[in-house]
Amino acid sequence: MIEFHIEPRSGVAPYLQLVHQVRQALRLGLLHEGDRLPKVKDVAAKVAINPNTVLKAYRQLENEGLVSPKPGVGTFVTGTLGEPATSEHEPLRQELRRWLASARAAGLDPESIEALFRQTFRSTVEEER
């Protein structure tokens, strides 16, 4: 069983924080297929958050195919996070390095590069949604 927490100053919607924490627990191997997520009522009372927030997080995880509810029993982990093998990382890193070098060559300082990356990343993620 995992425990949730909420960081109010993070700027991330509370339900997304719960989603991230489940995903993280899956990545770290703290949650496995077949495990039950804490009951909505228990999370609400323990973390002092709205039960709707917990429900919304569980629904989102369900949409992602990571969990599925069994009525009257609870919500169970059904999926794993299929991270691409780390061998995939290296070519991507090299591409990123080349991109960073051309950004520097274009005269961008590290902060503008970071801002550009963050903005592009965010809008791409939003478009994909």
Add this chain to the structure above:
Amino acid sequence: MTAIVETRALTKRYGRRTALADCTLTVPAGRVVGLVGPNGAGKSTLLQLACGLLTPTSGTVEVFGRPPAADGAQLGRVGFVAQDTPTYAALTVADHLRLGAKLNPRWDAALAERRVRQLGLDPTQRSGRLSGGQRAQLALTLAVAKRPELLLLDEPVAALDPLARRAFLQSLMEFVAESESQATVVLSSHLVSDLERVCDHLIVLAGSRVQADGEIDDLLATHFRLTTARRDTDTLPAGMRVVNAEHTERQSTFVVRAERAVDDPSWVMEPLGLEDLVLAHLTADPRPVLEPQR
């Protein structure tokens, strides 16, 4: 979506002073609604109008589709915890439970006793000798044991230390999660970070008017801080509504409402935390900036 509380042009005046002006809003069923605003914004007035302790000067307020406090049955469906969670100082904890049982037809004695046990309250203790946190929990116990479908709480945690505050909110969320057809809660607070935890809907009151009203996730997803070289408000693209604008000689900082962030090399457009979002609305024009979301 069923409306539990519905107000239309609700106005309350005390002599010349306007406590609440032209307030039109809907509290949807099964939500935990946060009511936020500075002192004197009309939060207590709105809550007292909704539970029937006050009558409107003009406009209407309906609870479950009827005037508040219309009869005993209506009163039984609404729980109200007034500001500073008052209890009867001379009565013991057990006296309070007895009072609750005699006054409320739907009283859940088992729930009340279980909560008193869980909280570690001594039934023979006079409530005047309880700590602030314990008194608040006793007041909440009385309110939830009547099994209300609508629970109104006026600044319940304002006077509590962080530990007692968290414990109170835990109890409140436990009640919400346990209530059969999920109860609707309206609670006022200055503490936006608390409201962000426990609420899914937010109403911002300022200058006795509703400044913003909506689901918290929607509000967060559609408000941005936009920083740019100094420019006039009306030069911003259509589709952005300015909530608040601040200018220095060179720079303009806007809080805008928009469907999504717009990439433009001439500005930085970033999401806004709930606290800053609320503050932007509190320092906005006195006229309503947002239409209530239905």
